[in-house]
Amino acid sequence: MSVPKSVSRSVPSAVSVAAVATSRMSIQTQGTGFTDLTADVAEFLNEVGAKEGALMLFIRHTSASLTIQENAVPSVLVDLTTALSKVAPENAGWIHDTEGPDDMPAHIKTMLTATSLQIPVLNGKLALGTWQAIYLIEHRRVPHRREIVLQFIGAT
Amino acid sequence: MSVPKSVSRSVPSAVSVAAVATSRMSIQTQGTGFTDLTADVAEFLNEVGAKEGALMLFIRHTSASLTIQENAVPSVLVDLTTALSKVAPENAGWIHDTEGPDDMPAHIKTMLTATSLQIPVLNGKLALGTWQAIYLIEHRRVPHRREIVLQFIGAT
Amino acid sequence: MSVPKSVSRSVPSAVSVAAVATSRMSIQTQGTGFTDLTADVAEFLNEVGAKEGALMLFIRHTSASLTIQENAVPSVLVDLTTALSKVAPENAGWIHDTEGPDDMPAHIKTMLTATSLQIPVLNGKLALGTWQAIYLIEHRRVPHRREIVLQFIGAT
Numbered sequence: 123m124s125v126p127k128s129v130s131r132s133v134p135s136a137v138s139v140a141a142v143a144t145s146r147m148s149i150q151t152q153g154t155g156f157t158d159l160t161a162d163v164a165e166f167l168n169e170v171g172a173k174e175g176a177l178m179l180f181i182r183h184t185s186a187s188l189t190i191q192e193n194a195v196p197s198v199l200v201d202l203t204t205a206l207s208k209v210a211p212e213n214a215g216w217i218h219d220t221e222g223p224d225d226m227p228a229h230i231k232t233m234l235t236a237t238s239l240q241i242p243v244l245n246g247k248l249a250l251g252t253w254q255a256i257y258l259i260e261h262r263r264v265p266h267r268r269e270i271v272l273q274f275i276g277a278t
Numbered sequence: 279m280s281v282p283k284s285v286s287r288s289v290p291s292a293v294s295v296a297a298v299a300t301s302r303m304s305i306q307t308q309g310t311g312f313t314d315l316t317a318d319v320a321e322f323l324n325e326v327g328a329k330e331g332a333l334m335l336f337i338r339h340t341s342a343s344l345t346i347q348e349n350a351v352p353s354v355l356v357d358l359t360t361a362l363s364k365v366a367p368e369n370a371g372w373i374h375d376t377e378g379p380d381d382m383p384a385h386i387k388t389m390l391t392a393t394s395l396q397i398p399v400l401n402g403k404l405a406l407g408t409w410q411a412i413y414l415i416e417h418r419r420v421p422h423r424r425e426i427v428l429q430f431i432g433a434t
Numbered sequence: 435m436s437v438p439k440s441v442s443r444s445v446p447s448a449v450s451v452a453a454v455a456t457s458r459m460s461i462q463t464q465g466t467g468f469t470d471l472t473a474d475v476a477e478f479l480n481e482v483g484a485k486e487g488a489l490m491l492f493i494r495h496t497s498a499s500l501t502i503q504e505n506a507v508p509s510v511l512v513d514l515t516t517a518l519s520k521v522a523p524e525n526a527g528w529i530h531d532t533e534g535p536d537d538m539p540a541h542i543k544t545m546l547t548a549t550s551l552q553i554p555v556l557n558g559k560l561a562l563g564t565w566q567a568i569y570l571i572e573h574r575r576v577p578h579r580r581e582i583v584l585q586f587i588g589a590t
Contacts, residue, residue: 131459131478131584142331142432144400147287166287175454176490176585178332180398182407184348190549191541192496197530198541205522205542210361218353229347229354230361237346237410238396240550242492242583244456249583251494254549271398271405272287273332275431275587276454298487298588300556303443322443334488336554338563340504366517374509385503385510386517393502393566394552427554427561428443429488431587 141278143170147270151186151260154224156199159270160255163241164248166272172243175276179256180238182269185228186260187235193255206231206261228261235259243276297434299326303426307342307416310380312355315426316411319397320404322428328399331432335412336394338425341384342416343391349411362387362417384417391415399432453590455482459582463498463572466536468511471582472567475553476560478584484555487588491568492550494581497540498572499547505567518543518573540573547571555588 145166149157163177181188192198210230212223219226239256242249250256258268301322305313319333337344348354366386368379375382395412398405406412414424457478461469475489493500504510522542524535531538551568554561562568570580 131474132457144330144398145288162287174456176587178396178398180396180405182405182410184346184407184409189545190496191545195530195532198538201528201530201538202542202545204528205545209365209521216357216360218351218357220351226354226357230358233345233347233358233361234390234546236392236548240396240490240492240552242456242490242585244583249492249494251496251581253496254494269407271400273398275332300486300554301444318443334552334554336552336561338561338566340502340563340565365521372513372516374507374513376507382510382513386514389501389503389514389517390546392548396552425563427556429554431488 141276143172143274143278145272147272149258149268149270151258151266151268153263153265154203154260156257156259158193158255159258163256163272167243167246167248167274170274171278172274173246173277175243175274177241177243177248178238178273180271181258182271184232185225185262186258186266186268187232187237188239189235189257189259190239190254191257192253194253209234224263231261243274297432299328299430299434301428303428305414305424305426307414307422307424309419309421310359310416312413312415314349314411315414319412319428323399323402323404323430326430327434328430329402329433331399331430333397333399333404334394334429336427337414338427340388341381341418342414342422342424343388343393344395345391345413345415346395346410347413348409350409365390380419387417399430453588455484455586455590457584459584461570461580461582463570463578463580465575465577466515466572468569468571470505470567471570475568475584479555479558479560479586482586483590484586485558485589487555487586489553489555489560490550490585492583493570494583496544497537497574498570498578498580499544499549500551501547501569501571502551502566503569504565506565521546536575543573555586
């Protein structure tokens, strides 16, 4: 399954690292679903004058998570939600059920997706692909206030 | 599924980056299960005088992994173990079975969780949420000695 | 399930951070399967004179992803492919099917694996374990050209 490859690579660029910039973000979710944070992250990079380096997002919860996914077709997000619910269904005999039937599935979905994301920043912009957006995924049914730490390390 | 949002964000703080500090950690597991490393990571940050930046953990194995999960209720960890075993059961017709029936499921569980974690460090402390702990997950039945690299990049 | 532990840790080493070095990589895949990028990443580190720090890979796509997995036994990669197909099968009633039956499964597989990887660099070398390799996973059936950003932050 490990296939032959054809690889090319650009000449590396290098700059001095000068700064780590941090900001805490608070997001009110509307219950289960995806929230696009791409524009908010871009605004943060602009505000701190980020030029070249790495951007990290870290979510301070275990029943909501982060992912980078398709930004063009909303039905993709519906299917991603369905896929997570198939892997971690409610009422599947979970021992931990004191916080509601959607709580333990939310922890499982968080473990299988991401608690932190890292994205390169080049020329002051997120190096996302054309079809990529940054999403918070709320796994609980009820709206929650969620906290994310944004951190840029690199040249400003 | 992409929901409207209400976002607020703090004014960014910025410091100069001065150091990358690294340490190798060795953990003896007791077979399948979770080992809480949060206090060990905090001790490392204290020892290197970390102030603001990012902490990375990297596990040098493909049959054990890392996750950030609920720290309060032990039954959550039991259910997470069950969920991983449902996604990657033993004796499911895996081609690779020369290292025991728990080996291929261990590789799958590692792929679906994390080989590295990144956590912001603010004011010398891990910016974990109230209910978050850092865990090593041993996926093999038999106890193993596991190696993790800790690395802090930021201001000291 | 949270087990007793026996932890030891080396005395931390520390160096000054001086640089962030970036390169874009382009990989022609041959359709579904794993492509080993370990040697290409090592070449990049050598080229930029990386000494101590962190290496990030970021893939700019939502239907191909990254993982660190077993480098010795090819049958492991076959079973990993099977496992992902069981979690995200084709023709499972996905709403999003306009780009072919393998497209929505590819997005789900990407969400459950990794869009970015972080690996410590020590003494100019990737701190991978003996059995670890860095793989791009192509989730689509048809060959694609994929872009990855490589970024080293640390001392050069």
